[in-house]
Amino acid sequence: MKYWRVPLDMEEIEVSRGIVHIVEERCKGCGYCIEYCPRDVLEFSPKYNARGYHPPRVKRPEACVNCHYCETICPDFAIYSVEAPPDADPAA
Amino acid sequence: MEKTRTRSEHPLNDLLRTDRxxxxxCPGCGxxxxxxxxxxxxxxxxLDLRKTVMVSGIGCSGRGAGYTKLDSYHTTHGRAIPFATGMKLANPELNVVVFSGDGDLFAIGGNHFIHAARRNVDLTVVCVNNLNYGMxxxxxxxxxxxMAKTTTTPLGNPEPPFNLPLLAFAAGATYVARWTILHTRDLTKSIEEALTRRGFSFVEVLAxxxxxxxxxxxEKPLDSLKIYQERTITRNGANPAEVTLDFHRGITLGKFVDLERPTFLDAYEKVCSLTQ
Known part of the structure; x- marks a missing residue:
């Protein structure tokens, strides 16, 4: 991330990390989470779910900051994020 | 269905009838x-969830009551507010949320809305405004x-639309706000505020x-959201008379009204005490 000016307490602030969970069966492929993810974490998956929609998949797991926006904008209760444990490798 | 139930742990699952x-x-519906x-x-x-009730009318949004695991009531067309009023008066301890659509609350149920607002019945009304009769x-x-095109106005709608915040305010609602589904954080905060305060609260949600x-x-679903992003302006405390629903001039969002006024139950008890 580029900063316009470096915050004074940058060393002390720990950026939160999140892990995105997708409930593929519920997804109707509207793409709201993909379009409005502020960190561009998601993309359409090429595979279909049981209802014939393309659910999202995680493109950049390390970028998620657990803001929950995907969770709040999803009309289908199909995506949510949880806080990653501090020492976990988010890409794993 | 079994699969959905066992494999998902969505944080809202405890408030949802997950089997439904x-x-x-529809995909993209707000x-x-x-x-x-x-x-x-x-x-x-x-809130005490055992004392919280969700009431819906008829229409797409009216299905809401059927999906929540709270005590809920799917009522007749346009009559969500009368049922909710009855519930609140019979058991004033209840927190009553009315979740319904614009057609249900303002077309067939328009009179019920204005009279509940006039009486200041302690309800929270969430109106999903999708600008047409969807179902x-x-x-x-x-x-x-x-000038919007619909099945009954193929060349464009000649009528002006209701300004719902103005209608609610003029009828006597003590809390009036409008948000879109893109402004989820403001919307959630606004509904939370409406739930915790006394009096008739109205939140319009553009979807x-x-x-x-x-x-x-x-308008593809994402185009609608883009319009919500580009043509809206948040002005808390704006005059409800100036927040007409015109996408060309821009839509004003925000919390417009937050007043205190005796609720219907307060006034009723005061009158009852006169006989003693």
Whole structure:
């Protein structure tokens, strides 16, 4: 991330990390989470779910900051994020 | 269905009848987001969930009551508010949330709305405004913007739409706000505020209807959200008379009214005490 000016307490602030969970069966492929993810974490998956929609998949797991926006904008209760444990490798 | 139940641990699952999910709302429909915001707000408001009731009328949004695991009531068309009023008066301890659509609350149920607002019954009304009658096939409604195309107005709607915040304010509502489903955080906070305060609270939620409205007005679901992003301005405390629903001039969002006024039950008890 580029900063316009470096915050004074940058060393002390720990950026939160999140892990995105997708409930593929519920997804109707509207793409709201993909379009409005502020960190561009998601993309359409090429595979279909049981209802014939393309659910999202995680493109950049390390970028998620657990803001929950995907969770709040999803009309289908199909995506949510949880806080990653501090020492976990988010890409794993 | 069994699969859905066992494999998902969505944080709202405890407030959902998960056996009925996925719901019937179309891909890109905004009702699901408004409903989800409403459930998050119910949770965040710290209400006693055993004393919280959700009431819906008829229409797409009216399905809301059927999807929540709270005590809920799916009422007759337009009559969500009378049922809710009855519930509140019979048991004033209840927190009553009315979750319904614009057609239900303002067309067939318009009179009930204005009289509940006039009496200041202690209800929280969340109105999902998708600008048309979605469930019956996208006909022009009382909230359809001027010149918008619908099945009954193929050349454009000649009528001006209702300004719902102004209507609510003029009728006597003590809390009036308008948000879109893109502004989920403000929306959730607003519903939470409406739930925790006394008096008649009204929150209008603009939501896309890709099947009924969007298709005829060349708006894909994401286009609708883009409009919400680009043509809206947040002005808390704006005069409700100036927040008309005109997408060309821009839509004003925000919390417009937050007043204190004796509720219907306060006034009723005062009158009853006169006999003693």
């Amino acid at each position: 999910i996925p719901h019937i709302w 009702i699901g987001t408004a409903f989800s915001s409403c459930l998050v707000a119910v949770k965040a408001a710290g 019956t096939g996208g006909q022009a409604a009382a909230t359809t913007p001027s 896309p209807c890709p099947t009924g409205y969007g298709r005829r007005n060349r």
